[in-house]
Amino acid sequence: MKRRAVWMILLALLLLPALGQAETRLMVVSDLHYLAKELYQGSELFLRALRAGDGKISQYGEELMDALEAEALHQRPDALIVTGDLSFNGEKASHEALAERFARIEAGGTPVYVIPGNHDINVLSSVAYEENAWRYTKSVTEEEFASIYRDFMCPAEGEGANLSYHVALSDRLWLALADVAYYQGSAQVFGLFTPAHRDWLELVLRDANAAGAQVITCTHHSLVAHTSFSRESFLMLNDTVMADLLRSHGAKLNLSGHLHIQHIAASEGLYDAATGAFCMSPHRYALVTAAEDGTITYETRQLCDEHLPDGFQEMSRAWFADITTEKNRAALADQMIPPEALQDMLDFSARFNAAYFSGVYRSADPAWRQDPGYMAWMEYGENTFGAYLKLVMDEPSGENLYLEIKPSTSTDEST
Numbered sequence: 001m002k003r004r005a006v007w008m009i010l011l012a013l014l015l016l017p018a019l020g021q022a023e024t025r026l027m028v029v030s031d032l033h034y035l036a037k038e039l040y041q042g043s044e045l046f047l048r049a050l051r052a053g054d055g056k057i058s059q060y061g062e063e064l065m066d067a068l069e070a071e072a073l074h075q076r077p078d079a080l081i082v083t084g085d086l087s088f089n090g091e092k093a094s095h096e097a098l099a100e101r102f103a104r105i106e107a108g109g110t111p112v113y114v115i116p117g118n119h120d121i122n123v124l125s126s127v128a129y130e131e132n133a134w135r136y137t138k139s140v141t142e143e144e145f146a147s148i149y150r151d152f153m154c155p156a157e158g159e160g161a162n163l164s165y166h167v168a169l170s171d172r173l174w175l176a177l178a179d180v181a182y183y184q185g186s187a188q189v190f191g192l193f194t195p196a197h198r199d200w201l202e203l204v205l206r207d208a209n210a211a212g213a214q215v216i217t218c219t220h221h222s223l224v225a226h227t228s229f230s231r232e233s234f235l236m237l238n239d240t241v242m243a244d245l246l247r248s249h250g251a252k253l254n255l256s257g258h259l260h261i262q263h264i265a266a267s268e269g270l271y272d273a274a275t276g277a278f279c280m281s282p283h284r285y286a287l288v289t290a291a292e293d294g295t296i297t298y299e300t301r302q303l304c305d306e307h308l309p310d311g312f313q314e315m316s317r318a319w320f321a322d323i324t325t326e327k328n329r330a331a332l333a334d335q336m337i338p339p340e341a342l343q344d345m346l347d348f349s350a351r352f353n354a355a356y357f358s359g360v361y362r363s364a365d366p367a368w369r370q371d372p373g374y375m376a377w378m379e380y381g382e383n384t385f386g387a388y389l390k391l392v393m394d395e396p397s398g399e400n401l402y403l404e405i406k407p408s409t410s411t412d413e414s415t
């Protein structure tokens with residue numbers, strides 16, 4: 001054998017273990033609810049609409065997308081996954097502006113993959129905001145969505161189940177991005193896993209198994225119920241069909257959104273990690289790592305201060321707290337509540353909602369139930385926010401920011 005060939009073989013043997021240790025890293029965001037600037041600039045009405053909403057801070061969509069781009073450059077994941085509700089409410093101009101944003105992220109070295117949510121296609125209530133008025137604006141059809149995001153879906157027209165497609169990210173990790181949003185005719189809030197989805201996903205899972213790769217699925221709607229109140233409209237219809245199919249092929253993780261709450265749910269060895277809404281404080285994203293040995297970790301981060309305008313996270317926290325407080329103040333306005341108790345209730349509602357939505361509420365922490373604000377809610381506000389508090393605080397809520405899934409087939413470990 002020639003000396004050069006021997007050196008080449010030795011070099012290959014030296015490099016082989018290093019190459020084999022490569023892990024795959026995903027960055028995941030959901031529910032951007034981005035509104036193109038031209039559709040709201042200078043509109044007082046838009047701010048009023050947001051103040052009446054659930055805490056979105058979409059008037060800072062440009063700043064948030066700048067920060068996402070910077071974060072992707074900093075994290076350098078193998079892919080950025082966006083699990084639906086890209087636009088505020090389906091506006092064509094928002095989708096077009098977002099596609100330009102994603103092109104910039106790809107130019108920075110991070111491939112982007114998207115699926116639509118319930119606010120993206122055939123939305124009848126897409127509007128543009130003027131100073132003190134609104135007007136209808138164009139939404140997109142399924143075909144238009146596929147055309148606008150053709151560089152961020154593969155193939156853009158999908159693989160036979162709406163816009164669902166799969167990506168072989170590496171020899172060991174495939175993604176199956178299932179478009180279960182229902183927008184035939186007009187956009188509906190629910191998601192549906194159809195027989196076509198089943199046929200498509202079974203084929204992907206079978207091919208991945210044959211190739212020795214594990215599969216992570218991505219959907220907008222939940223695959224596993226997260227809370228009792230989140231069943232209707234949040235859990236996809238025919239969820240058990242998809243869940244059984246995944247279990248029978250050894251897949252263990254679905255990445256979802258839609259809830260706007262950062263939350264991890266488990267059911268018989270299957271995990272659904274709902275990444276909190278990117279457009280809401282504390283602006284979370286997730287990093288998912290598939291290691292060489294098959295271990296998958298899901299961990300959340302919040303947008304880094306250095307990528308945002310000065311004081312942004314604090315300002316966004318205050319925006320979210322004010323929205324909760326003012327809604328509750330209005331709901332309690334005609335009730336006879338001592339002023340001190342009312343203040344405790346309002347303070348508690350803001351603190352609790354911030355903790356719950358950002359995934360840090362722990363039902364085992366006794367401080368929540370010992371809080372004077374909680375006690376006042378139970379005494380004076382049982383028919384309003386108090387009813388919601390009772391419902392969500394009675395449900396066990398543990399670790400929602402971090403998950404580790406071991407590759408073993410018999411038992412999974414969650415921490």
Ligand SMILES: [Fe+2]
Binds near residue numbers: 085117220257258
């Ligand atoms: Fe949604």
